[in-house]
Amino acid sequence: MAIDNQEKILESLKQHLTPEQISVNETVKELHGKDESYHKMELPDIVVFPENKEQVSEIMKISSQYQIPVIPFGLGSSLEGHVIPQRGGITIDFSLMNKVLEVFEEDFLVTVQPGVTRTQLNKELKKYGLFFTVDPGADATLGGMAATNASGTTSVKYGVMRDQVRDLEVVLADGTFIHTGNKAAKSSSGLHLNGLFVGSEGTLGCFTEMTLRVYGIPEHITAARASFPTVKDAVEAVVSILQAGIPIARVELVDEQSMVQVNKYNETAYTEGPTLFLEFHGNEAGLRQDVEFMQEIVQGHACIEVAFETDTAARNRLWEARHTLAYAYIHGHPGKKMMVTDVCLPISELAGAVSHARENLMALELPGGIVGHVGDGNFHALIMMDMDNPEEVAKAQEFNERIVLYALERGGTCTGEHGVGIGKKKYQQQEHGAALDVMAKIKAALDPNNLLNPGKNINVDHKELTQ
Amino acid sequence: MAIDNQEKILESLKQHLTPEQISVNETVKELHGKDESYHKMELPDIVVFPENKEQVSEIMKISSQYQIPVIPFGLGSSLEGHVIPQRGGITIDFSLMNKVLEVFEEDFLVTVQPGVTRTQLNKELKKYGLFFTVDPGADATLGGMAATNASGTTSVKYGVMRDQVRDLEVVLADGTFIHTGNKAAKSSSGLHLNGLFVGSEGTLGCFTEMTLRVYGIPEHITAARASFPTVKDAVEAVVSILQAGIPIARVELVDEQSMVQVNKYNETAYTEGPTLFLEFHGNEAGLRQDVEFMQEIVQGHACIEVAFETDTAARNRLWEARHTLAYAYIHGHPGKKMMVTDVCLPISELAGAVSHARENLMALELPGGIVGHVGDGNFHALIMMDMDNPEEVAKAQEFNERIVLYALERGGTCTGEHGVGIGKKKYQQQEHGAALDVMAKIKAALDPNNLLNPGKNINVDHKELTQ
Structure with missing residues (x-):
């Protein structure tokens, strides 16, 4: 962007926002140039902090008038480079619109x-x-x-x-x-x-x-940990629980390597084998019957141990441990960046997909583990890599691609919950085929100048994607 | 459509479909010229019965080549004129694609x-x-x-x-x-x-x-009928059941007038007052606790009587009675057509909306009643009218409009489940405002010649709607 244009844009913004709501400070720009992913930082030209919807509307009009990109920004916790302003432009930070x-x-x-x-x-x-x-x-x-x-x-x-x-x-x-x-x-x-x-x-x-x-808030909540000899046993237990029609509220897989990280980071002493974290919501009598049935089922899948977390504190500790797992890996591998895969498959394909991921992860010889929202058929492989080591990065990216292609060949999706951003654009043609044209037409109809977070998810001319 | 063009179109169709799959027979056209609504019949020019997806694709190409509308047709049970070919064209009957x-x-x-x-x-x-x-x-x-x-x-x-x-x-x-x-x-x-x-x-x-x-299929199912002094009591009981977090599987309101029709048509002897038909799905113990709690709640809302339908046959009879209610009205009023309203509101507005509908229905002096999927905030007023009596038709249409405007003013929608078709197009501008432009742009991007069921739901130039 030419600097004289930037001055004009800043002038226009100042007509609608206070000076404190507009920043071209380098540190502020750097904070808005990346997310939690391994994707390369790129800086916005301007960061704005609107306080109300009318200001957002004015920013969009200025974007349109000067043909400058706008990138909405929440807290920067995206995992595929969604908020990185690859073409520069105005980043709209929504932190002041938090009511x-x-x-x-x-x-x-x-x-x-x-x-x-x-x-x-x-x-x-x-x-x-x-x-x-x-x-x-x-x-x-x-x-x-x-x-x-x-x-x-x-x-x-x-x-x-x-x-x-x-x-x-x-x-x-x-x-x-x-x-x-x-x-x-x-x-x-x-x-x-x-x-x-x-x-x-x-x-x-x-x-x-x-x-x-x-x-x-549910009347009653029961949480449990169940550990298994193998990841495959754990996944098959989940499929059986779902097929039995037990209305499970949460079911998370954490593999052996990840349980080690959990224990280290949280100072817990959970069994370090493939583990399911489970939760059930309901009325007291119904819950008791569901949990009994669940125990029968997991025992039929070689379950080693089931431990119930009865009080609120123990339950919170369990889910805290699960939620901080990504940070546990990052904390445990200083200087390295995390790559996270995010495929989702039909549940019948999940055990095979997790086994395939596990084998490929072993061959990779990089630190990492597998966790997953297995009730949905969604799992993540977390890999720690040194971004200054091109060989490690290439290996991790090849691994990600193998995981994605495995899922796409079996009726799955390249991203279950993280989104496309930059990182999953290369798989869009294979996943969506001719439907990508429909998406591109919709994008072109609503954003004809391609100024709204350009280059993310879908391009107006999606053919660019496959070049 | 000019007849010489029709000959060419028929020739093109014959290249991809057998003669039995193409009809210009008047009776066949009449069967495809209307649905179950009161909207005026209009005939398609040609009716086709594709057997596979490739034939559907060829029909679409012919539609595009000759710029002739195509109207997909299932069984004609739509309630707002969705399948009526107002501009003629080719109706695609999908009855042979039924595997x-x-x-x-x-x-x-x-x-x-x-x-x-x-x-x-x-x-x-x-x-x-x-x-x-x-x-x-x-x-x-x-x-x-x-x-x-x-x-x-x-x-x-x-x-x-x-x-x-x-x-x-x-x-x-x-x-x-x-x-x-x-x-x-x-x-x-x-x-x-x-x-x-x-x-x-x-x-x-x-x-x-x-x-x-x-x-x-749920392990256990319990069904019940609960009758109340007023429709308002019944609706308020539903709101309380939902707020108690009881995971209800079905909850249908049938008003007094409709219970009379139910009994007549089904030869049942249910209490003829405002009634809830309820169903619960779950495990045995949980269900028992839910049902007990439900009974407490309805008693707090002046419930006159709760009757449980324990065996499968009685349960099926109950839902059969509910499902045949529209036919009961039609059967009970030969020569008349049915108009059905279909608004859905936030649940907090439902009791007021149903009371408002009831008052307006009384003033209408036409036979009719109120039923509803009240757990969703969706209800229908069913009115029988003589289509040859313009005064009755006008009264019914004014009534429908009052019901719609009441809902739209309270954060609701003009159609909870029947769709827009022809009948609800006039409310689209008021309901969607500027979003209607977005819908029109999407329609124009995907169907630039406006040949796909034209004039239904949305127009390419939606401005036509408000003229």
Whole structure:
């Protein structure tokens, strides 16, 4: 971007934002030039911190007027380079738009600004006996979670981010506001825009308000750890639990290598073998029957040990251990970067896919492990690599590709919950085929100048992707 | 359409379909010129009966070549004129594409052709201990149900049609095939086309294969009828049950007038007052606790009587009675047509909306009643009217409009499950505002010549809608 243009853009921004809301400071730009992934940092030209939706609209108009890219930014916890401004431009940091606007207790809905984080929301909802279900590892913003269609440990019961979004207020490329839904539990009116905008990774518009579905905190919760001789036994136990129709609320696989990291980082003493972390929600009598049935099933799959976490503190410690696992790896391997695979497969293919990943991981000779939201057929291989060692990086990338191709050949997807960003663009043609043209047409219709987070998820001319 | 053009089109069709698969017979055209709604019949020029997806693709290419509309047709059970060929053209009847292609037992998925009906599918799934959840009154085709984002009595627990669609094979306007999804339980890859095509009412493409989510038949089912002094008491009881977190599988409101019709048509002797039909799915112990809690709650809302339907036959009779209610009204009022309203509101607004509808229905002095999927905030007023009496028709239409405006003013939608078709187009601008431009752009991008079920749901130039 030419500097004289930058001066004009800054002048235009100053007509709508205070000086404190606009930054060209190098440190601020660097904080907005990367996410939690291994993808290379690129700097935005300007970072803005809008306080309200009207300011976001004005920023979009300025983007359109000067043909400069805009990149929405939550907390930078994305894992595929979603927020990296590869073409420069204006990064819109939503951290000042962080209000829980209204709790609709009777309707099980809440309206929030996009900068609210999930723990912030849950703290507020707790006052009403309610909770927000989607639960990725990071304390991401809800705007970012909607942009990537995030999910997590509870999705097997409550669904993914897309299932929770009842309405989005979106600012389009030209600064216009739209609402993608309403407050009714269902609708057959018009084309379904909620689902389209969720997961669009900032490429179709910026979210300024979100109305989300929430749930009553369950009457009773039981958590358990079950360890198995092999990862395959653990996965097969999960398939059997699902087939038995037990309404499991969470079921997480943590492999042996990852249990070692868990224990080191959290100072826990859990058995260091392939382990399932489980949780059940329901009424007391129903829960007891479900848990008994579950125990029978896991015993039929060579389960070594089942330990129940009865009190809230022990349960929280269990899930804390699971959620900090990525940080445990990073902490345990200073100077290295993490690459995380994210495929999701039909559940019948999961045991094979995890075994395949495990074999390839062993051959890789890099530190790493496997964890997964196995109730959904989604698992992650976490690999620590030295970014200054091109051989390690190449090996890790080849590994990722093998995992992705295995999933695509079996009816799966290259990303179950992290999104496409930069890292998964190269698989879009293979995964979507001719449907990629439809996506590109929609992108072109809504962002004809390709200014909204350009180069992420989908290109206007998607042919670029395969070059 | 000029007749010489018709000859050319028929010639082109004959290159890909057998003579038995092409009809210009008046009776056949009349059978494809209407649905179950009160909307005026219009005839297609040609009706075709493809046997496979390749034939559907060729029909789409012919539509494109001769610029002639195509209208997909399932069983004609739509309720807002969705299948009426207002501009003539080729109606594609999918009744020969009615195969259940594959049951993926372990994955809880099934792949079907669009002409399969829900009862046909459930018959097949029963062999595997599985069932398909979406349950509108009519025995509609699954293609039609996906096209309108249908739902029904079980949506409060299992979700609507959109929640069940894992993948669609779609033939686009130019004859190209795409897949909108995959077989994984979740994905954050690309733009979400599944949700966009579900509910698109044939305006973006024709479905040729569908992969749908199915569930295990519940271990235990309990059904109940609970009658109340007023409709308001019944609705408030439902709100309390939902807030208590009882995972109800079905909860249907049937008002006094409708209970009279139920008893007449089904020769049952149910109490003729405002009634809830309820169902609970789960394990034995959990169910018992849920049902006890439910009884406490309804008693707190002046419930007159709760009767449990313990055996399968009594339970089936109960739901049969609910499902045949529309036919009971039609049967009971020969020569009259039915108009059905279909709003859905936030649950906190439901009691008020139903009371408002009841008052307006009384003032109307036409036979009718109120029923509803009240767990979702969705209810229907059914009105019998004489189509040859313009005053009755006008009164019924004014009534429908009042119901819609009441819902839209309170964060609801003009259609919870029937779709837009012809009947709800006039409310699209008010419901969607600027979002209607986005929908029109998507329609224009995918169907630039406006040949796919033109004039339904959305116009390419939506401004026509408000003229």
